[in-house]
Amino acid sequence: MKNNGGPQRPDVTSVEIVGGPEALTITLNAYDERWPGIYHEHRQRIEDALRGLDARVEHIGSTSVPGLAAKPIIDIVVAVADITAEEDYLEPLIAAGYELRVREPGHRLVRTPTRDVHVHVYEQGASAIDEYLLLRDHLRRNTGDRDLYESTKRALLSRPWDDMNDYADAKADVILAIKERARAARAT
Template sequence: MSVPFVRAPGYGRPVEEDVELIGGVEKREIRIVEYDPAWPEHFRAEHERIATALGTTARRIEHVGSTAVPGLAAKPVVDIGVSVPDVAAESTYLGPLQQVGYQLRVREPGHRMLRTSARDVHVHVYDVGSDRERQHLLFRDWLRRDESDRSRYARLKCELAGREWADMNAYAAAKGPLIGEILARAEAWGTFP
């Protein structure tokens, strides 16, 4: 079942309505844990699996999101950014990723999100050179560098995790204003890697 929903404005993006949520809305517990030094190794294993499945179609495979920031509390879900030449050309990457165990969860303009059945890995696929790619990397790099914003982000996530949410997207939307504020500072600081 596919259900359209309004997406959180994460990484400074405007709210989008043209989104397909595969499987419908999910109510899940939001659990924030202390940084786990095993997350980078988990990423490396998933990187290998993705690189083997996609070959040269994957132009960039990066550890993104909170688990990519040493010392940052996070949901125990490793986020991976995969840049491809054309995210709309699903035939070039979707089948190979599904064959190695990833399941499509989100389809929206310029972005697909797949995840493992254990829901401990999210793979974000977007166009190489896109704003989404740049913002994921810039946000990660800024939080790795700036202790004040890293602490503010961690506090907000912990506070929000203590609330009841109808679905994960409402939690993500609540982080949007702070993410936008932090991303503005990151944009002033850095350039696309």
């Protein structure tokens, strides 16, 4: 059942991590010219799976910024009309070969079985989408902040991480500062 009129039922209220905690090794690779091509392959796969839905698909994260070293994981954001209508997008994405990893309020994460592509699904208009795009677009334009972000990631990799969320949290202050500068630059 296609639902294009916004949320029709309550969203989930808790965080479900399918499969529980996972051991991880975080590596930072030099920018790889193949990353945009991998994104485009998955964009097509996602668009084919969601044919008929009003869905926006964007490449986000460090692999979307030419010249920036990154974990070799392609991050993609998909905006759908109704995050609670999982039958419209989640079932087709799973049928297309993605696996559900996270279900939380306002957000679903599916990924490839090899864990090298993460697809973040949000509802259209979600502020998280704007935040991802603000950071991506600023880092594409601003060499100084791109260098700062990369050096921060490199410094954090000298520490052990049991959870990807802890690593992400450790970058939060630098990301917030960069986004403040991005907002200021956008306002001028």
